Amino acid sequence: MEADRGEEINWPMLFLLSIAFDLSDFLGGMAPVIGDLFDLIEAGIFYLVSKSSVAFATLVELVPMLDLLPSYTLAAAYLYFRREKS
Secondary structure (H helix, E strand, O other), X not given: OOOOOOOOOOHXXXXXXXXXXXXHHHXXXXXXXXXXXXXXXXXXXXXXXXXXXXXXXXXXXXXXXXXXXXXXXXHHHHHHHHHHHO
């Protein structure tokens, strides 16, 4: 799944984006409609950078009160450590 097209993931950019997305969700993502719109956009950007369908797991951010979880950082860490094992 990861880097399906044989492309390498830009890990520093992925982790910086993950932290920024999690911080934005924690600090301002609780707004009902705007927060959900940003969650969808962030998941799309995460997918474009990671090139992995694991990005869709970050849509858990759409569930109320789960914006407090660092789902983007956890997804990036999962992708990184999964790459290490293979």
